[in-house]
Amino acid sequence: MKSVSRRQFLTYSALSFAGSTLPGQALYAFTGKNQHSAPVDVSGKIFKNDAPDQLWKWSREADYYMTFPGDVVMCVICPHTCVLYKGDRSICRSRVNINGKLYTLTYGNPCSVNTDPIEKKPLFHFKPASRALSIATTGCNFRCLNCQNWQISQVKPENVRFYDLFPNQVIETALEKKAASIAYTYSEATTFYEYMIDTAMLAKQKGISNLWISNGYINPEPLSALCEVLDAANVNLKSFNNETYQKLNGGQLDPVLNTFKTLHEKGVHFEMTTLVVPGYVDDPKMIKEMCLWIVKNLGPNHPLHFLRFFPQYKLDRLPPTPVSVLTNFRKIAMDTGIRYVYVGNVPGHEGNHTYCHQCGKLLIERKGYNIPTYNIEKNKCRFCESTIPGKWI
């Protein structure tokens, strides 16, 4: 019987310990807790041969598209520029190629209609305490993992219950509800562009404001046309990192930045919203870079909202954003020169209120959607008479 010496035992032990722990250590080092996982792009795909056989009552030929030989069309409403063969459906699920023409399937068939406080959009510098008739059809050109309206943004128009509400009826409803504005919101308004712009033109004639609540993923030409009828917008700036845009939203950063530039050039009042997702959008350096870009390209007057993230939809394994992170981001943004920075989804936070950029006094105190204190008169601070950017009552 062979036996093992003490020296052999120790040698074997040392060698095997090193041998068996190395792969584990390598795996652990590779997965590294501070590293982000392998790059992933959650962008949507074109739905091949998914168009309905026949158009329905809520169809209309699209405003922006190009045609190619062989009945091929390219939708140019958003930067995805979906190339659709006959019978194909776009990434946003709302546009189809029927016999070489591009049609929208979301015209006059909103699936969600509500009257909301304008602060809910959020729009803090536009007709405060007014009400907005909010409408949405299905469809979105993004695939945000934390979408709070996934029930309508990630489905086809045929698969929901909807209202029969053509543009003129939307105006009637807004008047009936005494809404000061109409918000194109919830899902992605760009995907029901034709319905939105036709409704907006009628609304403008009736003195009703038009609000575009969007991810900003739109091409400059349709956006310029839209700006002609827009009164205000809230556009998400989901991150200042292209990889995060691809991974969490299925889009690209640059087109969104171009949207901000266009809105700014066209003089549309707009506010920006950044949802601070832990682990993705919570790097102070990135936020500082983002704010510097805003100040340089858009100036200091466009309000910026930092929203607290809560686990939602598919992104439900992350904790909420710590409030101090939002407080810190607000400070960073204000230090870089943005004058109006808000903190959302945190009731009672100092960042819910509006302070004069000049004298620092409280202009608007907000308790939820209620406004107990209001110190703006004729667009100016009641204390120092500085002009406050926005459209005030």
Place this chain on the structure above:
Amino acid sequence: MKKTINLIIDRQIRKVVIATGIASVTTQLLTIREFLAQLSGNEFVIALILFNWLFIGGLGTFLARPLGKNASVRKLYWLSICLVILAPIQLIAIREIYDLIFIHGSSIGFYPTFAYTLFLITPYALLVGFFLPYSLIVIRDQIANYPGTRIYIFDSIGDISGGILFSFILVYCTTPLQAIFIAHLPLLVALYSLYASAYNVKSTAVIGTILGLTALVAAILVEIPTLTPRNGELAYYQETPYGRIQIIKDQEQYTLIQNGRPIFSSHDFTTAEEAVHYPLSQIDSVRHVLMISAENRMMSEVKKYHPKTIDYVEIDPAITDIEFRFGLLEKFPEMNVIHQDGRQYIENTEKQYDAIIINLPEPDTFQINRFFTDRFFFIARQHLTQGGVLSFSVKGFDNYISDNELQKISSIYRTTRQVFKHVLLIPGSKIFFLCSDDPLETDIPGLLENKNIPTAYISGYYYGNITSERISRLNQQLITTGPINSDFSPHLVQILLDEWFSIFSTSPILFLLILSVINIVYLFCISKEEFVLYTTGCFTMGSEILVIFAFQIFFGYIYLQIGLIITVFLAGILPGAVYGEYLRQRGKQILLFTDIAMIILMLVFIGAITFFAYQLSGYAFLLFGFAVSAVCGCQFPVALYLQGGDEPAAVKMFSADLIGAAYGTLITSILFIPFAGILWSAAGLILLKIISLIILNTKK
């Protein structure tokens, strides 16, 4: 001399088989827990993990025949050492690979869940499945005509020991990788003895043992780092019988994570205000409040009503400990903390409450579904004072209610309306159900103002977020006709599973179709004895799921007793197999008799549930489980004998049993119970055994 050596090897292999049983059952239980900390914990996912394990195990067993031709003790030894090394790697891989493949912080749908669990389970489960028939082949090399049943019996002894070791000892006092270490030590010792006895070469035995030991020890060293989140620090971590609890500190915020899912964080008061003030604002005088589970700040909100008592029921004592330790829940003198299953508490208490506030996750498991059934609502109502309110919530929607969500809330609404005169639904990202026999008000801020109760969220946001327009629209959309959710027919679980599939825009139909095709092909290829064992595997697992499901309805989720039921199901196999070995020469007659016995047992179960339901003793369930598994265990030696008793026959029998168990798990959990209810599920299992009887009586 050779005979003596052979007997020694036989004895050593027996030890290895028992030790492998201990190690594999512990690994299986830990693997399920580990997956549930990474994936959605609904009933489909639980069934899927078990299915994959059993199916791959069956495949491993099947492969022992073609791959086990030149079997030797040496190969058996190294295969087992691989098993020891694979166990901790599997657990660490489950934790670490998720973020490499999927997006950090996100949940995944059905097909990725299936692929992920299958991919990570396969190496270990395949090897475990392979091991048992392979060890029989090795023994038969030494001792011809060695009875295959003996291996089956020793494996059962190991399984029972592993189940007891983990469920009653390790789960209370070790972390997962510590448990893996302890459960694999007997195997290492047995393997060392086996190799040393067979070859008289201690050096190789030592090398293998050291390799195994170091893998187990090294794994313990990476336990905490692999549990630490990317964001924030791991402030606290504990494994309890009910799952994994972590407290993550990020900046000033503490988040309670249970089984990988954030439950609540400090600085959240929206949910607390909604859950507490919606029901309590309706009540004139709040004296006694019952809370089943609670979140951050809820107690402070209840305190605003100056109640005499707040009874807080939480099943897991570890949860309350850390809630108080990290300031996630406030402690008041009026508060009584009760560690008990919530439903069981309500059933047994004699106390009357002005409000019962339930704060539980979605009813997507049989365990949680018990709080959303007609009987539960009936019992809750009996414990409410005149004008008292029962309140609970489910996931809601912001601006549009999907068809699945509408089905879900309509089902709950219909069920509550069976019991309460007034049911009010308040929409939002959570839909709150307020149930009472007195009329209910929708103007919550108005009610709170009358009571002079200040709030931060409701006073500012209620009128904007929850408009009367939204409330009335939701209530108008409810589907008032359709099935109600009952204890025995958990219709809601099925709706929740549909909802899960709709979130990921996927359907299990393709998966189920492929499985059915594989199943049909397999059934056409096997002998009738294998078919009997296949249906028996199906029947045993189906019965086990039914018994656990029924037990929870009657007695609550009592960890120790459910552990006991699982152990009894394992334990019954042993005397059954011994008795079967004794009777095996009566062959087909025994198979017929035991099949009939199973049918009779299931009929008794149906009768007992139908006529005695809530009067049944817990021991009845244990007795039933033992009887079913004993009868099932009896069939294996008989079927093996009828097939000739050689290694190919043993391989086929082991495979049939495991594959049947895999299918039994899946169909009972995701098809039978949610769609047909408990009684029809039992009837389905009876039908399966009737088919088995018919097949057994065919000529070939």
